[in-house]
Amino acid sequence: MKIQKIVSDITNSNFVRNHIRKSSLNSKFLARTLLITSVSKDVFAYGLRVFNTLRNDSIPQDKKNYTAKMDAASGIATAISQIGAGFLVSSEKFQDFFSKKLFSKLKGKDLKNAKTAFGALSTLILASVFAKRIVTPYIACKMSGDKNKA
Amino acid sequence: MNGINAIKGNYPQNFCGANIAKRFAKMGEIGEGASIACDFLGKAIIVPAVIMSVSKEPKEKKEFSAFKNPVAAVIQLALEVPVLIGGSKVVEKLADKGYFDKENSAFTYNQKKMRESFVSLFKKLQPQKEEFIEKINKQGYSKHLAEDFHEFIKTVDPSVRKELGASFRKFENAYKNQFHLKNRLCFLTALILTPLLCGIENYIHPKIMNKVYKYEHDHEKIKTHSLFPSISKFALETKMKGAR
Numbered sequence: 001m002k003i004q005k006i007v008s009d010i011t012n013s014n015f016v017r018n019h020i021r022k023s024s025l026n027s028k029f030l031a032r033t034l035l036i037t038s039v040s041k042d043v044f045a046y047g048l049r050v051f052n053t054l055r056n057d058s059i060p061q062d063k064k065n066y067t068a069k070m071d072a073a074s075g076i077a078t079a080i081s082q083i084g085a086g087f088l089v090s091s092e093k094f095q096d097f098f099s100k101k102l103f104s105k106l107k108g109k110d111l112k113n114a115k116t117a118f119g120a121l122s123t124l125i126l127a128s129v130f131a132k133r134i135v136t137p138y139i140a141c142k143m144s145g146d147k148n149k150a
Numbered sequence: 151m152n153g154i155n156a157i158k159g160n161y162p163q164n165f166c167g168a169n170i171a172k173r174f175a176k177m178g179e180i181g182e183g184a185s186i187a188c189d190f191l192g193k194a195i196i197v198p199a200v201i202m203s204v205s206k207e208p209k210e211k212k213e214f215s216a217f218k219n220p221v222a223a224v225i226q227l228a229l230e231v232p233v234l235i236g237g238s239k240v241v242e243k244l245a246d247k248g249y250f251d252k253e254n255s256a257f258t259y260n261q262k263k264m265r266e267s268f269v270s271l272f273k274k275l276q277p278q279k280e281e282f283i284e285k286i287n288k289q290g291y292s293k294h295l296a297e298d299f300h301e302f303i304k305t306v307d308p309s310v311r312k313e314l315g316a317s318f319r320k321f322e323n324a325y326k327n328q329f330h331l332k333n334r335l336c337f338l339t340a341l342i343l344t345p346l347l348c349g350i351e352n353y354i355h356p357k358i359m360n361k362v363y364k365y366e367h368d369h370e371k372i373k374t375h376s377l378f379p380s381i382s383k384f385a386l387e388t389k390m391k392g393a394r
Contacts, residue, residue: 133192
């Protein structure tokens with residue numbers, strides 16, 4: 001019961017309530033919150049990977065430095081590319097431009113549904129696949145390669 | 151040419167045709183499964199492919215770094231995903247028991263209680279709309295359900311509309327509160343799990359790669375050992391035949 005009281009005190013604090021309310025009412029705020037949480041988790045994970053790699057004796061020395069450099073570069077690149085793609089996809093101009101082109105024949109409820117589906121799909125493809133899985137390793141390779149030459 | 155037209159805004163007819171637009175209109179929300187699958191495939195296949203094709207480092211070096219991603223993807227799928235899915239169900243159950251609520255507070259995460267009170271009011275005021283009650287009991291809240299409700303409510307008496315509308319709003323708010331709370335708690339869990347997952351990855355990845363390299367080197371040794379004697383034997387035999 002004591003734990004439940006602590007938990008409910010936290011979930012009913014002004015900060016949590018306001019955050020939850022804002023997430024429900026403001027889709028832009030929600031999209032950006034999700035983006036920040038995703039980026040912070042990835043940057044934290046890449047930081048840990050660099051730390052672990054440099055302290056792992058079972059990794060051969062020549063590979064250790066390159067792997068750590070790639071992880072550090074991936075951490076920086078993922079933050080840049082995800083924030084860039086996320087802000088682009090969640091911007092009203094981007095959504096309106098493609099919605100007008102793609103759904104010019106739809107009206108009312110159908111148009112609203114199509115816009116929502118397009119928003120979700122474009123976020124998944126642009127931010128989760130293109131930015132995170134193609135742009136990030138591409139930039140990271142270039143960054144770690146340049147460092148090696150220097 | 152089509153690409154240039156598309157950029158300029160002159161989309162070819164089949165591209166912005168009614169079929170694609172209709173498919174988007176009928177599409178539901180993208181599920182957690184699709185998102186997990188996308189993340190897994192991206193990490194396990196696309197990232198190593200990009201690193202292997204872009205990096206100009208020696209093959210072994212870039213291989214070592216690139217194959218960290220499939221290992222991480224498998225660990226994530228085997229450990230993080232089940233924990234988050236299970237955790238999300240636990241949060242749902244606790245929220246539906248009122249674990250996160252305070253007594254006498256209008257703000258609630260208990261969507262089950264709010265749904266039941268809405269359903270009982272709806273049954274009382276609109277007993278003839280059984281299919282809507284069935285739908286709400288089976289599927290729970292969804293955007294489509296909310297749209298159907300708002301369409302339907304336009305046709306009823308204003309006093310009933312006000313009462314039902316207020317009850318539905320409470321149910322909708324409780325559902326959204328629970329949904330966002332669940333997401334934030336899942337994020338916190340994922341953040342707490344990250345050091346453990348990275349630790350496992352750091353332990354397993356070099357072991358796998360070292361075994362792969364050992365196997366490759368052994369394989370190469372066998373090849374060179376078995377190939378050289380036969381080549382030298384062949385060369386010797388030809389030389390001897392020529393001498394004869």
